[in-house]
Amino acid sequence: MLVAVLTYVGYGVLTLFGYLRDFMRQWKIEKCQNATEREEQKDFVPLYQDFENFYNRNLYMRIRDSWNRPICSVPGAKVDMMERVSHDYNWTFTYTGRVIKDIINMGSYNYLGFAQKAGTCQEAAAKVLSQYGAGVCSTRQEMGNLDKHEELEKLVARFLGVESAMAYGMGFATNSMNIPALVGKGCLILSDELNHASLVLGARLSGATIRIFKHNNMQSLEKLLKDAIVHGQPRTRRPWKKILILVEGIYSMEGSIVRLPEVIALKKKYKSYLYLDEAHSIGALGPTGRGVVEYFGLSPEDVDVMMGTFTKSFGAAGGYIGGKKELIDYLRTYSHSAVYATSLSPPVVEQIITSMKCIMGEDGTNVGKARVQQLAENTRYFRRRLKEMGFIIYGNEDSPVVPLMLYMPAKIGAFGREMLKRNIGVVVVGFPATPIIESRARFCLSAAHTKEMLDTALKEINEVGDLLQLKYSRHRLVPLLDRPFDETTYEETED
Amino acid sequence: MYVWVLAHRPGKSLYSPISGSVVLPARFEMLCNLFYRIKMNVGVAHSEVNPNTRVMNSRGMWLTYALGVGMLHIVLLSIPFFSVPVAWTLTNVIHNLGMYVFLHAVKGTPFETPDQGKARLLTHWEQLDYGVQFTSSRKFFTISPIILYFLASFYTKYDPTHFILNTTSLLTVLIPKLPQLHGVRIFGINKY
Numbered sequence: 001m002l003v004a005v006l007t008y009v010g011y012g013v014l015t016l017f018g019y020l021r022d023f024m025r026q027w028k029i030e031k032c033q034n035a036t037e038r039e040e041q042k043d044f045v046p047l048y049q050d051f052e053n054f055y056n057r058n059l060y061m062r063i064r065d066s067w068n069r070p071i072c073s074v075p076g077a078k079v080d081m082m083e084r085v086s087h088d089y090n091w092t093f094t095y096t097g098r099v100i101k102d103i104i105n106m107g108s109y110n111y112l113g114f115a116q117k118a119g120t121c122q123e124a125a126a127k128v129l130s131q132y133g134a135g136v137c138s139t140r141q142e143m144g145n146l147d148k149h150e151e152l153e154k155l156v157a158r159f160l161g162v163e164s165a166m167a168y169g170m171g172f173a174t175n176s177m178n179i180p181a182l183v184g185k186g187c188l189i190l191s192d193e194l195n196h197a198s199l200v201l202g203a204r205l206s207g208a209t210i211r212i213f214k215h216n217n218m219q220s221l222e223k224l225l226k227d228a229i230v231h232g233q234p235r236t237r238r239p240w241k242k243i244l245i246l247v248e249g250i251y252s253m254e255g256s257i258v259r260l261p262e263v264i265a266l267k268k269k270y271k272s273y274l275y276l277d278e279a280h281s282i283g284a285l286g287p288t289g290r291g292v293v294e295y296f297g298l299s300p301e302d303v304d305v306m307m308g309t310f311t312k313s314f315g316a317a318g319g320y321i322g323g324k325k326e327l328i329d330y331l332r333t334y335s336h337s338a339v340y341a342t343s344l345s346p347p348v349v350e351q352i353i354t355s356m357k358c359i360m361g362e363d364g365t366n367v368g369k370a371r372v373q374q375l376a377e378n379t380r381y382f383r384r385r386l387k388e389m390g391f392i393i394y395g396n397e398d399s400p401v402v403p404l405m406l407y408m409p410a411k412i413g414a415f416g417r418e419m420l421k422r423n424i425g426v427v428v429v430g431f432p433a434t435p436i437i438e439s440r441a442r443f444c445l446s447a448a449h450t451k452e453m454l455d456t457a458l459k460e461i462n463e464v465g466d467l468l469q470l471k472y473s474r475h476r477l478v479p480l481l482d483r484p485f486d487e488t489t490y491e492e493t494e495d
Numbered sequence: 496m497y498v499w500v501l502a503h504r505p506g507k508s509l510y511s512p513i514s515g516s517v518v519l520p521a522r523f524e525m526l527c528n529l530f531y532r533i534k535m536n537v538g539v540a541h542s543e544v545n546p547n548t549r550v551m552n553s554r555g556m557w558l559t560y561a562l563g564v565g566m567l568h569i570v571l572l573s574i575p576f577f578s579v580p581v582a583w584t585l586t587n588v589i590h591n592l593g594m595y596v597f598l599h600a601v602k603g604t605p606f607e608t609p610d611q612g613k614a615r616l617l618t619h620w621e622q623l624d625y626g627v628q629f630t631s632s633r634k635f636f637t638i639s640p641i642i643l644y645f646l647a648s649f650y651t652k653y654d655p656t657h658f659i660l661n662t663t664s665l666l667t668v669l670i671p672k673l674p675q676l677h678g679v680r681i682f683g684i685n686k687y
Contacts, residue, residue: 004555005562012563015605052615054605193543197609435543436550 003407003472007437010408018058022050033091059409064090066416066428072099074117075108077448079425100423104453106443107427111284111400112371113448114315114355120363121315121354125347132346140332144343152349156320159356160290160308161300164329165322167352168337169344171279171309172198174319177336179275180206182305183244188228190221190272191246194254199246199277208244209234215254218262221245225270243272249281249292249308253434253442255395255403257281260292264302275305283313284400289359289372295398313359316351318344371447375400378445378454385458390471394440402443404461404470406430411468412439418467422460544610547622551632564590564643580651584660587647591640591664598636599671600685616687621677628674640668 024030034057041047065086073080081100084093114121128148138144149167156165168174179202183189187208191199193215203210211228213220225243232239245267247258258276267274278291286294291308293300300306305323310316321331332338344352359368379400386393392405406412409430416428430439445454465471543549550556567589571582603615604622614622624630644665651657670676680686 001555001558004553005559008556008559012559051601051603051605052607056606431546436546436553437555 004437007408010410011431011436014059014409018054021058022054033088061090063413063416065093066413066420069420069425070095074115075105076110076115076117077105077113077446077450077453078102079105079108081420081425100420103420103423103425104449104457105425106445106457107425108446109280109312109444110315110446110448111280111313111375111444112289112315112355112359112368113374113446114313114351116315116448120358121351124354125351128350129347134347135345136343138342139340140338140343146343146346146349148346148349148353149343152344152353153320155353155356157322159360160306160322161293162306162322162324164325164327165320166328166331166335166338167310167318167320167344167349168335169318169341170337171311171317171319173337173341174307174309174321175199175277176202176205177341178307178321178331179203179244179246181331181334181336182206182275183208183242186233186238186240187242187244188240189244189246190224190228192216192248192251192258194251195246195248196252196277196279199248203246215251216256216259218259218266221263222266225266225272229270243270244275245272246275247277249276249278249285250396250399250401252280252401253403253429253440255393255399255401255442257285257292257295257396257399260296260298264298268302273304274302275307276303278306278308279319280312280401281399282308283359283372284375285398287372288369289313310348310352314352314355316348316355318348318352375445375447378447378449378451381451382443382445382454382458386461387473387475389458389462389465390473391461391465392473400445402445403440404443405472406439406441406470407437407472409439411470412441414468415441415464415470418464419460422464424457424460545604545608545614545622545625546606547604547608547614547619548625551623551636552630557635560639564639580654580657583647583650584657587640587643587661588664590643591668594636594640594668595671599668602685617678618671618685620672626677628677633672637669637672640665 021030025032034053065084070082070084071079072082079102081103083096083098083100085096086093108115116122132146132148136144136146140149152167153165156167157163168177175196175198179189179199183206185207187206189203189206189208189210190213191203191210193212211224213224228240228243231237245263247260247263250257260276263274266272276292281295282291283289285292288294291306293303293306300322303323305321305327307319307321309319311318321328354363357363358365359372361368376398379398379402383393383397383402386402386404394403394405395401406415406428412428412430416426419426426441426443428439428441434440449457564586568582568586571577571585571589572579574582577585598620599618602618608614617626620633620636623632644661647661648658651661
């Protein structure tokens with residue numbers, strides 16, 4: 001509670017200073033760096049909204065150097081970054097010309113480590129690039145349906161264990177263009193509180209009624225389902241045409257995994273449909289990397305629409321939707337992106353095919369399986385060590401997305417900068433992307449991280465945690481033992 | 496809605512990428528110039544359309560608010576020129592003034608929201624909980640100036656001048672909170 005109060009005090013102080021600075025800028029005591037209208041145009045309807053930019057001007061600008069950092073190498077486990085300095089408090093940046101090499105990259109969604117410069121994927125993609133060209137300048141329905149796309153879709157269907165699949169050029173567009181094709185007016189969408197913007201946009205574009213249930217809360221979902229079936233549509237009381245539940249496999253800001261068995265049980269009980277967005281969980285969860293469905297040991301036939309992206313674990317771009325053959329055939333005709341958007345470009349398709357075959361083990365090596373196992377080990381180890389150090393970590397034990405709570409606005413900037421000084425690149429997020437007191441630093445683990453890299457990172461995080469007093473946790477876990485468990489070891493958690 | 500930051504070099508003519516270095520007429524100069532966008536979109540990935548509605552519900556906000564008022568009162572009490580009644584009246588008046596400015600005068604949100612400007616003309620009080628009346632935050636913030644008023648009246652021993660001051664400032668802060676006045680702008684003040 002003390003931390004919450006101090007966070008509010010922090011934001012309050014920043015707001016007051018923001019008003020003071022705005023006042024000084026308006027009275028020309030301080031120079032205004034933002035865009036303003038010219039004197040002659042002051043009487044017209046204003047072009048810029050001053051207040052909406054308040055947060056941007058006064059809070060974001062101060063710590064802007066923690067975001068949009070320019071990199072100059074492939075974002076694998078280690079990345080090179082261009083160094084930049086700012087002489088006017090982050091309003092402009094200049095490059096010093098130096099390149100900071102080998103920064104441990106804890107920010108990229110590189111779960112299985114396929115973001116690499118050389119390797120089988122890259123060679124195959126280069127060959128296809130010279131064969132097929134860089135892009136397909138057409139939509140799927142006109143001239144953009146290559147044999148590579150058909151091959152990819154068959155492979156994705158086999159990988160997921162579904163009847164058929166379809167691939168799209170953009171992960172965001174997969175959600176926003178296909179949900180309107182599946183539901184329309186007179187249907188009901190039940191979406192989780194923390195769903196991604198693409199799902200929210202798709203839901204809004206569809207015209208269906210949207211009801212939100214609390215994050216991962218099955219009682220809330222059941223209550224909504226019961227109410228929907230009993231009361232029907234708002235005024236006419238007619239039954240809903242379709243009820244679609246939108247959930248994600250792993251939520252990228254929380255690191256929590258959806259309660260899939262319970263959602264499927266509810267879905268079957270109330271006869272609704274389930275749309276599962278596995279953007280972060282495909283390739284990252286499950287003993288063979290088939291996603292959250294395999295993680296829970298369920299059958300992929302229970303999920304009506306399995307959606308995912310190739311951006312995170314496969315090192316490519318694009319998204320897919322998998323499901324029954326009738327559903328996918330319908331989407332091939334009626335989906336907006338099949339009709340209007342360009343299809344995936346061939347080298348990207350080849351990258352997906354090669355990496356997927358690698359994960360499945362069909363290229364004859366054990367590399368895929370080794371990567372999946374390495375990621376699981378890294379996840380468990382990293383989370384365990386961070387909890388022992390005393391940080392507050394959100395999310396499930398097995399999810400490779402690790403949010404570390406920072407809470408106070410000043411610590412957001414401080415954490416980002418201190419970690420960069422120690423050659424570790426992290427992503428920090430604050431309000432309004434997260435609730436006001438819950439700003440966090442988000443680590444994304446990768447199979448490409450070796451134990452030494454993780455140990456270095458953990459050591460630095462420990463130092464920065466002591467420096468910034470980030471160790472809020474009141475639970476203390478006993479550190480991992482080196483000797484085997486016997487009668488003399490006591491309970492794990494001491495309170 | 497994006498924020499366009501102009502790379503405007505003062506005193507010189509504005510450079511247009513379209514027609515070389517010819518200055519384009521009138522208002523089109525504004526839009527066709529060299530600019531770079533600073534859009535703060537730091538991983539916005541949740542379905543909360545307007546986070547301002549939830550701010551007052553967050554954990555610890557009420558406590559912080561109460562502590563803030565207490566701090567203000569202590570600061571005023573420590574100034575040697577003010578007697579206790581004056582300090583209480585001043586606390587009441589300053590608190591009500593601050594509350595009026597931040598909850599009822601300032602409109603819109605300090606950050607861009609994806610709701611396409613629905614909240615731009617609403618004050619923070621009207622935005623709370625998306626306009627649902629009688630939620631717990633609204634009740635709390637209605638009761639707290641009343642409690643301050645009781646305390647101030649007690650400590651000023653119901654002196655007439657103090658009474659008038661306290662009552663008027665209480666009314667300025669209570670009347671905008673009535674549900675009948677949701678979205679009402681008297682005499683067009685503060686409309687846009």
